[in-house]
Amino acid sequence: MASAAGDLKQLRDARNEDVFNSRLTRIDQTIRPWLKKVTVEEMKSVGDVDVSSASKEAKEEYLLRNVENVLAIALAGNFDNNSLGGSHSETATTPTPSGPVPGDFLYANLQFDKINGTRQIRLLELLPSPDLEIGVTMRLFCVPSPESQQYSALSYTWGPAEPKHAITINNRPFSVSTNLHQALLSLRLPDHPRILWVDAICINQKDDTERAVQVALMGSIYAEADDVSIFLGMPSPRSYPLFDFLERDRRLDDVTQENVEEILAECQMDKMKAVSSFVEFCDREWWTRVWVMQEYYLSTSAPNWYIGSRSISGEKLARDVKGLAMVTLRLAMPFADAGADIGEELGRYTISSLADRLLKICDGVLVRKKTNPYDTPRFLFAKHGRKATNAKDYVYGVRELLEPHFRKVFLPDYGLGLCKLFEKLAAWFLLMDGWGDMLWYYPFRMGCECQGDGSTCDVPSWAPDFSRRPEHLVNEAEPPKFLSDGPKTAQCVILDRVLYLEGCRLDVIQEVIAMPEGDCFEVLQRMWQLDRILCSNQRTGSEMNTPREDRALLAWATTIQPPTVPLAPRWRETGELLAPDLQQYLQEIKVRNKALWDKEYAKANAVPETPEVREWYKRHSAVIAEAYGRQTRGVVNLHRFLTMEMECDFASACVFDSENLMLQLQIMDTSPDVQTGLNTILSPIFPQEVVYVDLIRNIEKNSDPESPTSFKELVAIVRTIAQKIHEKTVLAGPDTRPRKPIDAARIRELIKGQKENIEKLQEGDEVSLLCYGTEGEREEQIRIVQMNVEETERLLSWRDSNEAKANLINGAEDKTWSRVDEERAAQFRDRRLFVTKEGLVGIASPGVRDVKVGDQMVLLDGMTFPLIAREVGNERLAVVGCATVRGVKLGHKVEEAELKEGVEAGPKKMMAFV
Numbered sequence: 001m002a003s004a005a006g007d008l009k010q011l012r013d014a015r016n017e018d019v020f021n022s023r024l025t026r027i028d029q030t031i032r033p034w035l036k037k038v039t040v041e042e043m044k045s046v047g048d049v050d051v052s053s054a055s056k057e058a059k060e061e062y063l064l065r066n067v068e069n070v071l072a073i074a075l076a077g078n079f080d081n082n083s084l085g086g087s088h089s090e091t092a093t094t095p096t097p098s099g100p101v102p103g104d105f106l107y108a109n110l111q112f113d114k115i116n117g118t119r120q121i122r123l124l125e126l127l128p129s130p131d132l133e134i135g136v137t138m139r140l141f142c143v144p145s146p147e148s149q150q151y152s153a154l155s156y157t158w159g160p161a162e163p164k165h166a167i168t169i170n171n172r173p174f175s176v177s178t179n180l181h182q183a184l185l186s187l188r189l190p191d192h193p194r195i196l197w198v199d200a201i202c203i204n205q206k207d208d209t210e211r212a213v214q215v216a217l218m219g220s221i222y223a224e225a226d227d228v229s230i231f232l233g234m235p236s237p238r239s240y241p242l243f244d245f246l247e248r249d250r251r252l253d254d255v256t257q258e259n260v261e262e263i264l265a266e267c268q269m270d271k272m273k274a275v276s277s278f279v280e281f282c283d284r285e286w287w288t289r290v291w292v293m294q295e296y297y298l299s300t301s302a303p304n305w306y307i308g309s310r311s312i313s314g315e316k317l318a319r320d321v322k323g324l325a326m327v328t329l330r331l332a333m334p335f336a337d338a339g340a341d342i343g344e345e346l347g348r349y350t351i352s353s354l355a356d357r358l359l360k361i362c363d364g365v366l367v368r369k370k371t372n373p374y375d376t377p378r379f380l381f382a383k384h385g386r387k388a389t390n391a392k393d394y395v396y397g398v399r400e401l402l403e404p405h406f407r408k409v410f411l412p413d414y415g416l417g418l419c420k421l422f423e424k425l426a427a428w429f430l431l432m433d434g435w436g437d438m439l440w441y442y443p444f445r446m447g448c449e450c451q452g453d454g455s456t457c458d459v460p461s462w463a464p465d466f467s468r469r470p471e472h473l474v475n476e477a478e479p480p481k482f483l484s485d486g487p488k489t490a491q492c493v494i495l496d497r498v499l500y501l502e503g504c505r506l507d508v509i510q511e512v513i514a515m516p517e518g519d520c521f522e523v524l525q526r527m528w529q530l531d532r533i534l535c536s537n538q539r540t541g542s543e544m545n546t547p548r549e550d551r552a553l554l555a556w557a558t559t560i561q562p563p564t565v566p567l568a569p570r571w572r573e574t575g576e577l578l579a580p581d582l583q584q585y586l587q588e589i590k591v592r593n594k595a596l597w598d599k600e601y602a603k604a605n606a607v608p609e610t611p612e613v614r615e616w617y618k619r620h621s622a623v624i625a626e627a628y629g630r631q632t633r634g635v636v637n638l639h640r641f642l643t644m645e646m647e648c649d650f651a652s653a654c655v656f657d658s659e660n661l662m663l664q665l666q667i668m669d670t671s672p673d674v675q676t677g678l679n680t681i682l683s684p685i686f687p688q689e690v691v692y693v694d695l696i697r698n699i700e701k702n703s704d705p706e707s708p709t710s711f712k713e714l715v716a717i718v719r720t721i722a723q724k725i726h727e728k729t730v731l732a733g734p735d736t737r738p739r740k741p742i743d744a745a746r747i748r749e750l751i752k753g754q755k756e757n758i759e760k761l762q763e764g765d766e767v768s769l770l771c772y773g774t775e776g777e778r779e780e781q782i783r784i785v786q787m788n789v790e791e792t793e794r795l796l797s798w799r800d801s802n803e804a805k806a807n808l809i810n811g812a813e814d815k816t817w818s819r820v821d822e823e824r825a826a827q828f829r830d831r832r833l834f835v836t837k838e839g840l841v842g843i844a845s846p847g848v849r850d851v852k853v854g855d856q857m858v859l860l861d862g863m864t865f866p867l868i869a870r871e872v873g874n875e876r877l878a879v880v881g882c883a884t885v886r887g888v889k890l891g892h893k894v895e896e897a898e899l900k901e902g903v904e905a906g907p908k909k910m911m912a913f914v
Contacts (some may be wrong), residue, residue: 126187174201182231219294282361344787504894662719836885856869857885
């Protein structure tokens with residue numbers, strides 16, 4: 001244990017040195033040259049330092065003074081010296097209040113020596129009891145420093161303030177929350193006392209001065225503790241199977257998190273109870289709170305995890321957490337495993353939100369084991385996304401995890417206004433880290449109320465609200481998480497609270513389209529309509545050779561890769577739904593032509609057989625066979641058009657625009673001729689804005705010109721199919737009706753027959769020559785049949801080799817056809833799409849809602865995405881937020897931007913943001 005703690009300390013010390021040297025380099029290469037151009041009296045006291053020869057103390061002093069002066073220049077007039085971290089003492093915060101110490105007599109009798117006792121803390125002695133019914137009794141006492149006494153530090157969530165539970169401390173009654181009361185009962189030993197540090201009791205929460213001093217010591221408190229106990233709450237019926245699984249006979253150095261198949265097999269033996277228990281374990285509130293991050297990371301030994309009175313070691317959780325996360329996500333996917341049903345355990349999670357939570361938890365557990373928590377602030381703020389009751393704890397609650405000079409600048413001060421604190425943090429990120437992408441992660445602006453008392457303050461548009469961040473889906477395009485060679489922002493300057501960045505103007509927003517806020521179905525419907533309007537599905541012009549998935553809004557707006565699932569059911573599923581009706585229509589054609597054949601045959605037999613009659617009969621037989629082939633090809637081509645060439649568009653129309661589609665098909669069905677119907681739906685007074693000319697013309701193209709009713713018959717069959725798709729996806733919801741198992745033997749017989757048909761087509765027998773007269777037609781039919789055979793054989797092979805997924809083919813529960821898709825709708829709900837004057841189409845980043853016509857699109861050095869900005873006068877801009885723009889790909893310098901052909905950015909210059 002001591003060796004592991006020593007190794008972790010060496011890792012932390014080495015990383016601290018790296019961060020320190022990186023910061024010195026940034027000061028000398030980026031900040032100092034700029035400061036020398038600014039005449040500031042304070043800068044005269046900070047001379048240059050020879051980094052190679054100066055002592056560590058001199059370099060630290062040099063670095064800190066530069067940082068303080070940079071922030072003083074940036075935020076001039078809005079901060080005093082104390083607010084900017086003007087004193088280097090870890091305990092210098094707000095002045096000590098005069099008069100009585102806030103709090104009750106318990107703390108009055110245990111005051112700290114505020115002059116000589118700057119590292120004093122209080123500890124608790126939890127007195128033993130074997131009986132859970134006996135009340136909690138404790139002794140509170142002071143010690144000179146965290147390292148002077150052995151103790152266990154408790155990490156837990158405060159939970160609801162009510163109801164209160166009474167305990168006894170130093171023979172005095174004391175009230176605690178339910179969560180803390182349960183934790184104390186669970187940690188209490190039956191036969192000997194336990195020494196604890198508990199923040200809610202050991203710190204007088206009513207004394208802001210003491211609270212600030214103790215918060216500054218929390219890094220030492222958790223680092224010096226003998227162990228950290230993490231209390232997640234009381235058990236539920238699903239809690240302990242995970243603990244049983246983690247306690248199985250495996251060495252701690254087994255890298256089983258990489259062996260997903262092994263863990264999956266062991267979980268299946270346990271009937272998935274371990275997976276269900278793992279989801280419940282990860283759903284605990286502890287994982288969502290800010291304060292617990294540093295309590296976990298700062299421990300020099302792996303913390304112990306408690307649920308109720310039962311615990312598991314941190315080493316065992318770290319050994320298996322990755323494998324458990326991967327197995328859970330695998331089983332959560334639709335059709336993943338016929339024997340696994342963890343839908344109830346997923347609760348409120350979608351696949352995306354579950355993946356986001358599990359991967360963050362997995363990363364957090366493993367990172368503590370192998371890396372140093374003291375890191376550059378932007379790395380932590382880019383990913384943690386936790387919650388805090390007091391918004392100031394978004395800074396103070398993670399302060400001990402960050403680099404030492406950040407801690408000295410951001411001394412805990414609960415008397416400082418929240419807006420000032422967040423403005424100071426934003427200035428740090430921009431100046432010290434060059435983190436322009438901060439505006440993507442934190443798009444929400446501070447409100448006009450600073451502390452909820454009605455007072456107003458003037459917050460720069462570049463200073464975001466760090467207590468709020470949108471939920472980014474796992475497939476949302478995002479900035480690079482880590483930049484290997486340091487910050488990329490160039491010429492970032494803040495003077496008197498005005499931010500100056502180099503960049504250029506790109507275009508002006510001409511139209512803003514707000515997505516619906518509520519029903520998922522409405523969101524997807526609107527998204528599909530915009531997809532047709534803004535990214536034309538008609539294969540014409542310059543987009544003729546552009547893949548549909550590259551032009552779809554779903555593909556470019558929110559995903560790095562093309563979407564795996566389109567807006568509506570995939571063409572293959574659509575094709576399966578179309579097939580029965582088209583086959584029925586083909587059968588009707590066959591029956592009708594056979595009847596015609598029989599009629600002509602009867603005519604031929606009604607008169608004495610002569611060579612002329614035989615020739616006449618042969619000629620009419622060929623005409624009937626040709627008509628049958630022509631009609632069959634028309635149906636096959638229409639099927640291909642509906643399922644493959646239009647891809648998901650026909651299915652989407654049936655789902656999202658059913659009334660309009662059915663109206664136009666009805667018009668075509670009742671019009672005296674095709675052109676009249678087309679003129680009607682293309683007329684300027686037609687009530688619907690989306691028309692289906694391509695569909696109507698394809699029906700006309702594939703109808704039989706020799707049959708007057710063929711066009712109307714195809715229109716009618718398409719109407720029938722469209723209605724079925726609509727009912728299946730919208731009205732009926734998931735089709736859960738049991739179906740007969742697939743008859744593999746019968747399908748193999750059908751495949752055999754299809755292969756025989758291929759041979760006949762290749763040989764050119766009499767029937768195939770009548771139906772497909774030209775070589776090209778026969779080759780196309782051979783290709784279609786071969787494709788169907790290969791696909792059917794693939795599905796059969798897959799079913800035979802993977803019986804666990806047989807329900808996908810058997811259709812025992814066809815989840816693919818659910819009415820709405822929460823995952824996809826969540827990508828667009830309450831988002832803002834826009835079109836610029838030059839025709840660029842963009843979507844504002846999550847959380848950016850205040851987009852207006854006339855806003856500027858600008859490209860800035862050091863930002864991954866274009867920025868939406870608003871003119872506020874005097875050539876000044878206000879930040880609105882980031883956006884993803886189709887046809888605009890940025891590097892970290894404007895010169896590296898890749899723009900859509902025909903679009904040019906303005907000249908690069910320094911831009912001012914207020």
